[in-house]
Amino acid sequence: MARGLSLVAGGAVSAQSRPAASDRLPSGLGERWLLPAPPSPTLAELFATHPRDGGWAGFLLAQITTDKPLLWVQDRMAILESGRIHPPGLPCPELIHVEARDAKDALWAMEEGVRCAALSAVIGELWGDPKVLDFTATRRLAVAAERSGTPCWLVRLGGHPNLSGARMRWRIGSAPSLVNSLDLRAPGTPAWDAELFRARGLPPGRWTIAHDSDRFHLVPGDRDRALGEGQRRSA
Amino acid sequence: MLTVEGTHGPIIHAVTRAAGERGARADARLTDARALDPALVAEPADPDGDAALVQRFAHWAGRWSPLVEVDGDGLRLDVAGVAHLFGGEDGLVRDIERRFARIGFTVRVAIAPTAAAAWALARFSPTAVMPDNFALLPVHALRLDPDTVRTLERLGLKTIGALLDLPRLALARRFRGGEDVVDALDRVVGRKPEPLTAAPTDPPPRALLKLEEPATHPEAPVQALERLMPGLVHQLQERQLGARRLSLSGYRVDGSVAVASVATAIPSREPKHLARLLADKAAELNPEFGFDAFALTADWAESLASAQDSLVEEPSGEREMARLIDRLTVKLGPRAVRRPREEESHLPERASGWVAAIGSSLQAHPSTSSSGSLPQPEAREELSRPPRLLDRPEAIAVIYATPEGLPRRFVWRRAVHDITRAEGPERIAPEWWRQPSTSRLRDYYRVEDADGRRYWIYREGLAGDGRGGAPNWFIHGLFG
Numbered sequence: 001m002a003r004g005l006s007l008v009a010g011g012a013v014s015a016q017s018r019p020a021a022s023d024r025l026p027s028g029l030g031e032r033w034l035l036p037a038p039p040s041p042t043l044a045e046l047f048a049t050h051p052r053d054g055g056w057a058g059f060l061l062a063q064i065t066t067d068k069p070l071l072w073v074q075d076r077m078a079i080l081e082s083g084r085i086h087p088p089g090l091p092c093p094e095l096i097h098v099e100a101r102d103a104k105d106a107l108w109a110m111e112e113g114v115r116c117a118a119l120s121a122v123i124g125e126l127w128g129d130p131k132v133l134d135f136t137a138t139r140r141l142a143v144a145a146e147r148s149g150t151p152c153w154l155v156r157l158g159g160h161p162n163l164s165g166a167r168m169r170w171r172i173g174s175a176p177s178l179v180n181s182l183d184l185r186a187p188g189t190p191a192w193d194a195e196l197f198r199a200r201g202l203p204p205g206r207w208t209i210a211h212d213s214d215r216f217h218l219v220p221g222d223r224d225r226a227l228g229e230g231q232r233r234s235a
Numbered sequence: 236m237l238t239v240e241g242t243h244g245p246i247i248h249a250v251t252r253a254a255g256e257r258g259a260r261a262d263a264r265l266t267d268a269r270a271l272d273p274a275l276v277a278e279p280a281d282p283d284g285d286a287a288l289v290q291r292f293a294h295w296a297g298r299w300s301p302l303v304e305v306d307g308d309g310l311r312l313d314v315a316g317v318a319h320l321f322g323g324e325d326g327l328v329r330d331i332e333r334r335f336a337r338i339g340f341t342v343r344v345a346i347a348p349t350a351a352a353a354w355a356l357a358r359f360s361p362t363a364v365m366p367d368n369f370a371l372l373p374v375h376a377l378r379l380d381p382d383t384v385r386t387l388e389r390l391g392l393k394t395i396g397a398l399l400d401l402p403r404l405a406l407a408r409r410f411r412g413g414e415d416v417v418d419a420l421d422r423v424v425g426r427k428p429e430p431l432t433a434a435p436t437d438p439p440p441r442a443l444l445k446l447e448e449p450a451t452h453p454e455a456p457v458q459a460l461e462r463l464m465p466g467l468v469h470q471l472q473e474r475q476l477g478a479r480r481l482s483l484s485g486y487r488v489d490g491s492v493a494v495a496s497v498a499t500a501i502p503s504r505e506p507k508h509l510a511r512l513l514a515d516k517a518a519e520l521n522p523e524f525g526f527d528a529f530a531l532t533a534d535w536a537e538s539l540a541s542a543q544d545s546l547v548e549e550p551s552g553e554r555e556m557a558r559l560i561d562r563l564t565v566k567l568g569p570r571a572v573r574r575p576r577e578e579e580s581h582l583p584e585r586a587s588g589w590v591a592a593i594g595s596s597l598q599a600h601p602s603t604s605s606s607g608s609l610p611q612p613e614a615r616e617e618l619s620r621p622p623r624l625l626d627r628p629e630a631i632a633v634i635y636a637t638p639e640g641l642p643r644r645f646v647w648r649r650a651v652h653d654i655t656r657a658e659g660p661e662r663i664a665p666e667w668w669r670q671p672s673t674s675r676l677r678d679y680y681r682v683e684d685a686d687g688r689r690y691w692i693y694r695e696g697l698a699g700d701g702r703g704g705a706p707n708w709f710i711h712g713l714f715g
Contacts, residue, residue: 050688054621057715059715086621088586100567176683176685187681187682187689193687
């Protein structure tokens with residue numbers, strides 16, 4: 001899988017965001033587009049819109065670097081419900097997988113990993129809304145990630161957004177893939193509906209994006225929606 | 236009095252002192268002894284239990300010396316350079332006797348320059364340390380077989396001294412064959428070395444802590460660990476070693492040993508890291524009646540050149556990784572912390588095996604590892620595999636236009652997915668050399684439902700392939 005994403009079209013900054021901020025976000029078709037990202041590595045929380053939707057994985061994998069090993073933590077329920085990671089399908093050659101008994105062990109393993117600067121990223125999948133996953137736990141992860149410079153992705157499957165210390169909170173679902181020019185009946189380049197519903201220092205927004213070989217781009221929405229509709233509304 | 240079953244009825248195995256006074260002797264028949272005194276009480280012996288007990292004591296004896304060997308019904312300890320820790324040889328003997336006495340055992344201890352002499356002293360001499368009149372010990376003490384001993388006694392050679400006075404050549408000529416008297420003599424006087432078979436050539440680095448009073452509080456092992464670690468690390472440093480496996484043994488007063496051990500991914504002699512790994516396990520050691528000694532041993536050590544730690548804090552990636560793996564593995568177990576390993580298989584679930592992260596090095600980058608070996612099919616990269624696989628493919632109900640055609644709709648976990656786009660099939664044949672002959676081929680399809688979710692589903696078998704009824708459908712993976 002090639003990395004880098006680009007908005008293909010149909011991006012829209014949500015109506016609540018300030019117009020000044022939305023000006024910075026381009027929405028042109030196929031335009032080179034940088035995903036809103038914090039200036040330094042930190043903790044991002046990713047909610048799968050549906051637990052049986054693996055779309056978030058593509059979105060996430062497109063954003064991590066793979067020059068260093070990756071730590072991937074899954075709790076047992078996540079493995080049962082949405083499968084175990086399959087290395088041949090992942091872009092990273094070096095990987096350590098942790099199968100945690102429960103959310104407590106998973107969070108502990110993530111925190112150990114986040115403190116280790118030799119990792120390219122730590123990805124932790126938790127199922128549902130475990131009790132141990134509270135503001136303190138996420139805040140600890142965020143602080144540890146910022147201190148060591150190891151980005152951390154907390155993936156919530158079938159969970160609900162509660163109070164969290166994550167600096168960016170995404171809601172990711174699959175979107176119909178782009179047209180496959182070689183075979184019209186076959187799925188094409190994957191695309192996602194990405195909603196940034198909370199971020200520190202960045203305007204929230206919602207985009208339909210796909211990834212190209214080296215960048216994200218906006219994709220035209222399959223629904224009947226004019227380009228830049230969001231901006232017009234917010235203006 | 237203990238007995239074992241012999242060819243002609245029970246044979247006496249061991250006797251108490253009281254029974255010995257009444258005429259019972261080891262190796263005599265029970266009936267003969269009963270004839271002398273019908274009141275003798277006989278119990279069946281338990282040789283296996285005895286052996287297990289001796290084995291346990293061998294572990295326990297590690298408190299005195301790292302080199303312990305079980306020798307029949309006794310223990311041999313190499314105490315060279317150890318005795319001064321216990322106040323000389325006499326002190327060592329007294330300490331051993333006292334500790335065994337405290338748990339209700341009488342031991343006969345002897346220290347001698349050779350193992351054979353110590354054996355002889357322990358069994359045939361009243362003194363523990365090599366006496367001057369060693370030559371007066373009976374020839375029994377040479378550990379020869381009974382026939383040879385009888386021959387020697389008939390010849391009037393009753394003591395070791397008498398044998399030593401004879402010319403070697405004559406002795407060697409008279410006793411040829413398996414039981415070599417000259418050989419036995421040489422072993423006693425040290426002309427022929429008799430090393431401990433259990434002796435490792437290089438004793439592992441080890442730090443020992445003895446307590447004045449048995450410690451029964453649960454924090455004792457952790458505190459002992461903290462005090463022992465600098466000593467062990469110092470030894471490792473001197474021998475340029477790094478520990479791969481560490482164990483903390485707590486010697487209890489009742490003669491049992493509790494052990495906590497951890498392994499590391501790369502050799503290490505970082506006191507903080509090692510202590511942190513072992514602390515949790517050490518805290519779980521149960522003192523029961525109390526520990527009175529602790530030993531911290533690097534059971535497995537690999538060479539680790541001394542490295543100058545850089546002046547600025549500059550963590551090396553590999554070391555950091557290894558430490559992370561150590562910590563994760565110690566807490567979660569080696570089965571939970573794993574690393575992928577490529578396998579030679581086309582079946583998706585077999586194509587990627589998992590190995591415990593500890594004890595396997597980081598996989599080399601595929602592009603470098605496959606350069607010299609068999610041409611790795613480049614197409615494999617192109618075959619799109621999902622990033623997630625279900626551990627066990629789940630059966631789904633599929634509606635399709637024609638049995639061999641593309642699927643139209645499927646039901647997975649009671650949710651209906653309308654397939655808008657599909658690609659396939661990619662046919663994967665069963666591995667006939669590994670699977671039963673009735674296993675069916677699989678046709679994999681990449682499908683996308685109306686919401687854009689992408690799945691990897693397969694049809695097992697073909698209609699009319701003679702390996703079961705209608706083909707079944709399964710979902711195997713989720714695409715990102």
